[in-house]
Amino acid sequence: MLVEVFNTREIALGMWLIIGLVLMLCSKNLRDGLGGVLKSLFVWNLMSWLLAMAVYISAFIYLFYRIGLWTPDLLKDTVFYVLFSATVSMFKANKISEDKHFFLEMLKDNLKLGILMEFLIGQYTFEWWIELLIVPLAVLLAGMQAIAGNDTKYAAVNKLINSIWMITGAAVIYHLVNSVIQHFGDLLSKAVLRQILLVPNLTLVFIPFLYILSLRMVYEEQFILLSFKLRDKKLLLFAKRQALWKFNTDLHGLKRWVNRWNLLHPQTREEILATIHAFKAQQQLEKVPPVVLQQQGWSPYIAKEWLPDEKLKPAFYDPVYEEKWSARSGELKLDKDWSGNGIKYSVIGTQLAADQLELRLAAYEPKNLQELCTIFKDRVASLYQIATGTETPLKLMNAIVNKKNLRFRQGIYFITLEKST
Known part of the structure; x- marks a missing residue:
């Protein structure tokens, strides 16, 4: 049988x-x-x-x-x-x-x-x-x-x-x-x-x-986080209803909105509605980024997409403290082992304009430091050319290869290469 x-x-x-x-x-x-x-x-x-x-x-x-x-x-x-x-x-x-x-x-x-x-x-x-x-x-x-x-x-x-x-x-x-x-x-x-x-x-x-099921799990997780930030049960219930109504299936938007409570601390219904309104306006801004004058820097919503590696594309440009905003990428792993060697990309500035681009190489007892420097150099050259519209200076490439600190000015741009241990 x-x-x-x-x-x-x-x-x-x-x-x-x-x-x-x-x-x-x-x-x-x-x-x-x-x-x-x-x-x-x-x-x-x-x-x-x-x-x-x-x-x-x-x-x-x-x-x-x-x-x-x-x-x-x-x-x-x-x-x-x-x-x-x-x-x-x-x-x-x-x-x-x-x-x-x-x-x-x-x-x-x-x-x-x-x-x-x-x-x-x-x-x-x-x-x-x-x-x-x-x-x-x-x-x-x-x-x-x-x-x-x-x-x-x-x-x-x-x-x-x-x-x-x-x-x-x-x-x-x-x-x-x-x-x-x-x-x-x-x-x-x-x-x-x-x-x-x-x-x-x-x-x-x-x-x-x-x-x-995934919608339910994300909302439950975010509502738990909200419960730690709002002690007023009636206000918490209001915030939950507004989140369901305003965000629906926009789970990334929901997570970003809840995360902003650490900076904004809304404590009334009007303040909660204001944070949602401001966030929705931010999402519209991301869809149609404003033009940024060269003297002001770069459009952060465009700059975060400049590097070809998917891991080096920051997800969102959000406030971090006071008037400072940033978008930070994941890590582009350079080794298959657990060495932790990798590259990260950050876009930093205000809500409308980024005035700082940062590419960081982390090398912890690398087996082949020269190969890592070559990979890092290629990403630096790519970012430099897109950001400044000029060819990457040879002195910058040599400084990376020789692992030397370097500071110089190229037109309106200030470039810094710094090694820390």
Whole structure:
């Protein structure tokens, strides 16, 4: 009966999961940790959304059933999707507002041609005892490769592991091609097509639910922050209502507005409305940046986009204290390790004009300082030419290479290169 429902790979994975769970239960520390995890899962806030997800997906399953896209034999695959895809995506919902490509990447992952290959690999498995051996072998090889991959002294081991992966891959492809040839007629059935389309269909209808969940999580987080800044409960309720009404799905705007409370400290309804009005005016200003005279500096809303690296594009130009405004980028990492070597870009000035551009290189015990300087020099040259409209002076490039301090004036611009330790 079990073999009729689950394939050999699923049975093998299930057996190893049971073995792992038994081993965990044999250890008191692991038992306590597992108990804590289970306790954190069974809180009403989380359970209510899991229940809502189950009801939501069930409604679409019924719709799919009515139009012929779902049949009872797909129940197992549906449950697997809910447990290992939908639920995992729910736990990532708090990051959706920070990743503008989240849903696009989610669609790409579930609508790519590779999904057919994944289906075939899952459809035509090996004997159960082979699958049972593959699981620990794959985990062992992956662990060894993670350790040996970045160390030259393990090059021979890494080469051997790659060879094992290639042989294993060739065996899987041979088995797959042979199985497809033998069962080619079965692959052309409507049942197989429904099974292949199940995950893409469920993903498409699940995206609106995830979006609503992400909205709710961001608003809840920001409202908690507001509660620390507003002790008056009636005023807090007013601020929450205004946030929902004025910002709607503009989550970035909501976060920026809440963050400005540290500077503005509105304590009346009129002041709260004034901060929202000022922020909305700021957003309009960002859409149509004003012209800035050369003597005044640069338009901050344009200057923050000058460098080509996505990591060096500051998200927003916001007030930091009194009349001072700034936009600070993330960090462009220069090494794959944990050295912390990287470049950051800042635009500093007033609300309407930036009068300072700053490019900062952080090098903490770098392995190749000369290479880092070359990368930094290219970014400096690019920024200098755009900001001043002139070619980058050779003395500035030489000072970077030689790691020397330098100050000079170029027309109306003052350029400073400063090394600090």
